[in-house]
Amino acid sequence: MQIGLISDVHGNRVALEAVLADLPAVDALVCAGDVVGYNPWPGDCVDALCERDVPTVMGNHDRAVVTETGFQFNDMAAAGVEHALTVLDEDQREWLASLPDERTLFDGRLKIVHGHPDDPDRYTYPEEFSSGMLTDEDVLVMGHTHVQHAERFADGIVVNPGSVGQPRDRDPRAAYAICDLDAMTVETHRVEYDIERVQDGVTEAGLPTRIGSRLARGE
Secondary structure (H helix, E strand, O other): EEEEEEEOOOHHHHHHHHHHHHHOOOOOOEEEEOOOOOOHHHHHHHHHHOOOOOOOOOOOHHHHHOOOOOOOOOOHHHHHHHHHHHHHHHHHHHHHHHHOOEEEEEOOEEOOOOOOEOOOOOOOHHHHHOOHHHOOOEEOOOOOOOEEEEEOOOOOOEEOOOOOOOOOOOOHHHHEEEEEEOOOOOEEEOOHHHHHHHHHHHHHHHOOOOHHHHHHHOO
């Protein structure tokens, strides 16, 4: 069974469209949270996942929009939350509010969280990946750090597919991964997208300029 893995779309419709176009045929697609935030098109990104019925968990930016408490974020993150609150319709906000902190799918073989199995808001970087993070699942999928990495242990795989909409691993290309549950392998992928188009959208939406400029640096 081939499973597409995405995370941290962050309202970047252009990057999400590039990933969906590049994604080969898979049996399912899952998302490790933060569909909204930062970039100009949170509603379009919510709709894209809803239309495809993509199992998704709640990220911290999703939660901030749902609870309207994102104003403790830095200026860029807070601006993204405020923008999402302005443009999302009732159905889109209800979908965000329905997202759980974790999901276990495919007969318990794959678990999705946003930050860490013990804390959805905890940043877990590649050097912290360990077999101790796995419980009964074969594959643990996480997001939150925007750093793409996969590591296989004797009892399973821990993977962050990287960020679709705002990579922070010095590679500006949109990130995703594909997990083969039968072979127990993960392939990481990157795809080019039109960053200038997103930067123009950031300006048009009145969002902080740095949201767009950092995309070109993958930070």
